[in-house]
Amino acid sequence: MITMTPAAVKAVQRFIRTSETPIVGLRLVISGGGCSGLQYGMRLEAEKAEDDWELEVEGVKLLVDPMTFPMIDNVTVDFIDTLTHTGFKFDNPNASAQCSCGSSFTV
Numbered sequence: 001m002i003t004m005t006p007a008a009v010k011a012v013q014r015f016i017r018t019s020e021t022p023i024v025g026l027r028l029v030i031s032g033g034g035c036s037g038l039q040y041g042m043r044l045e046a047e048k049a050e051d052d053w054e055l056e057v058e059g060v061k062l063l064v065d066p067m068t069f070p071m072i073d074n075v076t077v078d079f080i081d082t083l084t085h086t087g088f089k090f091d092n093p094n095a096s097a098q099c100s101c102g103s104s105f106t107v
Helices: 006-017
Strands: 025-032 038-045 053-057 060-064 076-081 086-091 104-106
Touching: 006 060, 006 076, 038 086
Parallel strands: 025 060
Antiparallel strands: 025 038, 038 104, 053 060, 076 086
8 A cells, every 4th residue: 555645646646637648547666875875766658568557546646667666655645845845755664774865765
């Protein structure tokens, strides 16, 4: 299960609404990098891959590949908009350590 805060849902819906191309969903992906070894990624997708997990969270369709899903199961996605930081933040109970900005982690 993936949880999105109301602020995250509102931000994603705004990005989808203003996209110039048709969007089937928001892809969540994990890749190597960041200050803790793994980093979160998000992008709007025009097509769903055959092996994607498809979840609907608060009206937002999420697409997650099979390698990423176990690492983000039970994650909470938030959107922060302050004077010093604007962007998505992930709270991941699967992480053994994560950076203070919430954009990279270690399992």
